[in-house]
Amino acid sequence: MTVRAASRVPQEERTRAMRARLMDATVELLVERGFSGTTTTLVSERAGVSRGAQLHHFPTKNDLVVAAVAHLTERRGEELAAAATRLPDGNQRTRAVIQMLGDHFAGPVFTAALELWVAARTDDTLLEAVAPLEQLVGRETHKMTVQLLGADESQPGVRELIQATLDLVRGLGLANTLGDDTPRRRRILDHWAATLDTALHTDGGKK
Amino acid sequence: MTVRAASRVPQEERTRAMRARLMDATVELLVERGFSGTTTTLVSERAGVSRGAQLHHFPTKNDLVVAAVAHLTERRGEELAAAATRLPDGNQRTRAVIQMLGDHFAGPVFTAALELWVAARTDDTLLEAVAPLEQLVGRETHKMTVQLLGADESQPGVRELIQATLDLVRGLGLANTLGDDTPRRRRILDHWAATLDTALHTDGGKK
Known part of the structure; x- marks a missing residue:
């Protein structure tokens, strides 16, 4: 048992690493x-995985892309959670949350995700x-935003x-x-953060 | 001259009508x-235009789609302008503008437009x-929204x-x-309209 377990673990790890490379390559190619x-073909080349191995795990493009959706969902959650740990407290917090x-x-x-979303439409x-998965991401992002802003959703609106x-x-x-729309986006979101602060505060105060 | 002009006009009209059918068919197929x-091939079938005539006016898919972008831009402007004439005045106006x-x-x-936008990315x-064209639509839509809301852009924010x-x-x-996200969208935009009314009024009052 010990010997079999020992030999099985590296194989599982290799498989996991190979799948991760295929997923990362798929996401990169969707962007590019x-x-x-x-x-x-491009995915297997990019991932450095043989066509045979790739086809064994993901027989069709849709299998590959669907697995990449799940992988991407996880990465989106991780990316947001990591960014959230770097947020300041105090009166700049709303602005920082919104910019994040x-x-x-x-x-x-x-x-x-947008590429998959639009392709999925048809x-x-x-x-x-x-x-x-989009519904899950939506719910999780919403929950996280409420927590980060300290918003009280029992208040109307x-x-x-x-x-x-x-x-x-x-x-x-x-x-x-x-x-690149970054300067415009930053400006809009700074103003929105101020409006949101007022609105959340006003609603809270009214009740 | 009179005879030549008379025979040319119907031909020009037929060409214009055919191009319009090709554009409409392209937009419909982008959605579907x-x-x-x-x-x-699908566009010429849908438009009821021979392959030869289509290829004469639009030799490639990109020619067809690029012309459809311009056509679509016009339709978007017309659609908004028509909807704008049906808006109420009074204290429900902001809500009506936003829902429109x-x-x-x-x-x-x-x-x-989204299909073209995402395809254009790569x-x-x-x-x-x-x-x-998107920049043009963006500017026009912005200008129209400012007018419809009677907003004063000289006020900060x-x-x-x-x-x-x-x-x-x-x-x-x-x-x-x-x-279909309509019920959620309507609810969100009703609250947004109220927030916008407060913010526009507050900003105006402060100065």
């Missing part, structure tokens, strides 16, 4: 070439994988303002895909 | 099949046509709140592409 330009979200949705991980197989904030950063993320 | 599923924008960005014309020829409003409806438009 878009969904239609992401071919299984804005930067996240303007980054390559959002771009790859591809039912992909939609089955993408839709529930607070939930909708948080939702609006997340739809706003998604819209800004989309605007950023045709060219 | 996405960018990669929009083939020149929300509905516009959740409609098929936005979906077709296609330089398409990007050259899409980017300036007002410009950024209008921009945020348009990026928000774009984000909500994207969210709507994976499934």
Whole structure:
């Protein structure tokens, strides 16, 4: 048993590492070439994985891309959680939280997700994988934003303002895909943070 | 001269009508099949235009799609201008303006633009046509929103709140592409309108 376990673990690790390389390569190619330009041949070359091994784990492009969706979902969560640990406290916090979200949705991980999202719109197989994961990401990001802002969703309108904030950063993320929109985004989000602070405070005070 | 002019006009009209059918068919197919599923064969079938006539006017898919971008830009402007004439005055106006924008960005014309936008991200020829037109649409939509809301952009922060409003409806438009998001969008935009009314009024009052 000990010998078999010992030999099995490295094999599992190698498989896991190979799958991770394939997923990373898929995400990179989605950003660089878009969904239609992401071919299984390019992925295996980029990942340094033989075609045989790749086809064994992911027989079709859709299998590869669907697995990459899940991988990407995890990376988006990790990226946000890591950024959240670097946030300041005090009166600059709302601004920092909002800018963090804005930067996240303007980054390559959002771009790859956007490619899958748009492809899924007209591809039912992909939609089955993408839709529930996007809902999960949406819920998790919402929960995290509420916590980071210390918002009280029992107050009327607070939930909708948080939702609006997340739809706003998604819209800004989309605007950023045709060219670097960072200065405009930063300016808009600074003003939005001030408005949000007032709105959250006003709503809280009224009740 | 009179005879030649008379015979030329119907020909010009027929050509214009044929081009319009090709553009409409391209936009419809972008919505139904996405960018990669929009083939020149499908467009000519849908438009009821012979392959020869289509190829004469638009030798490649990119020619067709680039012309459709311009056509779409015009349709987006007309659609918004028509909706704007139906807006109420009085204290429900902000809400009505915001919901009008929300509905516009959740409609098929936005979906077709989104397909082009995402495809242009990784296609330089398409990007050259899409980017300036998107900037034009952005400027026009911004100007129209300012007018419809009667907002005073000389007040600090007002410009950024209008921009945020348009990026928000774009984000909500994207969210709507994976499934009907109308009830959530309406709720979010009602609260956004109230926040916007307060912010525009507060900023105005402070100066």
